[in-house]
Amino acid sequence: MSLRDDKAMAAHSPPQIPMELYRQNRSKLIAAMRQYLQSQGLPINGVILLQGGEEQTQYCTDGIILFRQESYFAYLFGVKEPGFYGAMDISTGKAFLFTPRLSEDYAVWMGKIHTSSDLKEIYEVDEVYYADEMEDILRSLATDNETMLLYLLHGLNTDSNKFSQPAQFKGIENFNTNLDILHPILTECRVFKSHLELNLLRYVNEVSSAAHVEVMRRTKVGMKEYQLESTFLHYVYMFGGCRHCSYTCICATGENSSVLHYGHAGAPNDRTLKDGDMALLDMGAEFSFYGSDITCSFPVNGQFTDDQRVVYNAVLGAHEAVISKMKPGVSWVEMHKLAESVIIKSLKDANILLGTVEEMLEKRLGAVFMPHGLGHFLGLDTHDPGGYVKGLERPKEPGLRSLRTVRVLQEGMFVTVEPGCYFIDATLVPAMVNPDTSFFFNKQLIARFQKFGGVRIESDIIVTATGCENITNVPRETWEIEAVMRGESWPLKLPENA
Numbered sequence: 001m002s003l004r005d006d007k008a009m010a011a012h013s014p015p016q017i018p019m020e021l022y023r024q025n026r027s028k029l030i031a032a033m034r035q036y037l038q039s040q041g042l043p044i045n046g047v048i049l050l051q052g053g054e055e056q057t058q059y060c061t062d063g064i065i066l067f068r069q070e071s072y073f074a075y076l077f078g079v080k081e082p083g084f085y086g087a088m089d090i091s092t093g094k095a096f097l098f099t100p101r102l103s104e105d106y107a108v109w110m111g112k113i114h115t116s117s118d119l120k121e122i123y124e125v126d127e128v129y130y131a132d133e134m135e136d137i138l139r140s141l142a143t144d145n146e147t148m149l150l151y152l153l154h155g156l157n158t159d160s161n162k163f164s165q166p167a168q169f170k171g172i173e174n175f176n177t178n179l180d181i182l183h184p185i186l187t188e189c190r191v192f193k194s195h196l197e198l199n200l201l202r203y204v205n206e207v208s209s210a211a212h213v214e215v216m217r218r219t220k221v222g223m224k225e226y227q228l229e230s231t232f233l234h235y236v237y238m239f240g241g242c243r244h245c246s247y248t249c250i251c252a253t254g255e256n257s258s259v260l261h262y263g264h265a266g267a268p269n270d271r272t273l274k275d276g277d278m279a280l281l282d283m284g285a286e287f288s289f290y291g292s293d294i295t296c297s298f299p300v301n302g303q304f305t306d307d308q309r310v311v312y313n314a315v316l317g318a319h320e321a322v323i324s325k326m327k328p329g330v331s332w333v334e335m336h337k338l339a340e341s342v343i344i345k346s347l348k349d350a351n352i353l354l355g356t357v358e359e360m361l362e363k364r365l366g367a368v369f370m371p372h373g374l375g376h377f378l379g380l381d382t383h384d385p386g387g388y389v390k391g392l393e394r395p396k397e398p399g400l401r402s403l404r405t406v407r408v409l410q411e412g413m414f415v416t417v418e419p420g421c422y423f424i425d426a427t428l429v430p431a432m433v434n435p436d437t438s439f440f441f442n443k444q445l446i447a448r449f450q451k452f453g454g455v456r457i458e459s460d461i462i463v464t465a466t467g468c469e470n471i472t473n474v475p476r477e478t479w480e481i482e483a484v485m486r487g488e489s490w491p492l493k494l495p496e497n498a
Helices: 006-011 020-039 071-077 104-109 116-123 131-140 182-191 195-218 225-238 254-258 306-325 332-349 357-362 425-433 443-449 478-485
Strands: 047-051 085-089 095-099 127-130 149-152 176-178 250-253 278-283 285-287 294-299 414-417 420-422 454-456 459-463 468-470
Touching (some): 020 047, 020 071, 020 085, 020 182, 071 095, 071 182, 085 131, 095 131, 195 278, 195 459, 225 250, 225 278, 250 254, 254 278, 278 454, 294 306, 294 454, 306 459, 425 443
Parallel strands (some): 047 149, 149 176
Antiparallel strands (some): 047 085, 085 095, 250 278, 420 454, 459 468
16 A cells, blocks of 8 residues: 555645745734833834854764754744844834855855845845845944944743853944843744744644554554654655654654653664554654644554553543643643543542542642643744743642643643653652552552553644634544554544434
């Protein structure tokens, strides 16, 4: 059987990327900067300056690593090439690009060298100059012979604990600079997605969802995990035009599915699928900088066992409960706790855990089975920034301290919902010997699950004015998964009298 058919190939039509998207993003930032400066009694002028990404080689070699633009720069300008700077005049709203001055050899090895006029037309900014002209151009924007103030991007990413790097160029010492104001304002702009951004996110979710279904349909005992990864990568590029993925694919089966970020260089998706395994596949494509993040879990032989059904339905119940409650004004911390309570209750109903759900939650038993947070912001980065704005503290309790945001949901946010239930020795064994928690475990029964691995179910969700919208479209119910793995189409075609 070939990988999809001609009908499938026609199903995904990569959208044209309107430069209006980036104009809107710039206008949004300019308005937010003006509002902030006015509220602080500061002059409503100066220049926002960002430095785009630089092309990198593999260590000391001349092997070029495929370039992907820095996300803040991509958000404002949509520039695909490396070596650019971008500026915005706060008083006029004008946007400028500064391009590297390329040698004639570039045209021989890399193709056409775009002129400033070309780039102005392509990226629809007000002016384009060479980067070596930047000091003079920025100086010319100053009024009344004052030293121009540059607002530079510098701030902490609360997921990586790394700082964004402010722009650097020859002559910057001749300008006044501010490193504090821009980052929180621009980050907050990224948290709330525009209609045009959501169009791209819908498209990349459509492609990634279809790729997950294709992988699910083709999975067989005896395959290698990397063959599942390969199927996904081929589909999203061949049929969706997605050259990049949002992150390294996690294709975990058997015990590997309890490794939360499996698939790294030391665990490279290389196990052989065995009869009776669960697969946990966390994979998402990226299109024009915007990403997706989807996880499907299913039995590799296409048929759920009773034990697999217990764990899977516990996680599915949490996934559905959270989505049913999501709307503006809802606390993300409370959503995480809701997911924990549904999973704990399901394990108690299966006699895997003993005692009351309330007691187990009070002792943070939820973190034993779900040590990660419920989800995260998503957009230009898999873990989009903005989870901890000024004044918000990261919780200290197990499980809750892994939350990538503790914010109250607002319309326009785009978040993942990804509850999971895992049997991880590193969390399970200490809890089973701890006198404060050991009595909650049915040790004889839980021993049956210690090689189980885990289940995660992840969808990408838009927070709307009155609730939310799940834009991920994959089989979720156990009977849906079994039907697709038997070869039925997706979405399933139900009988007319159903």
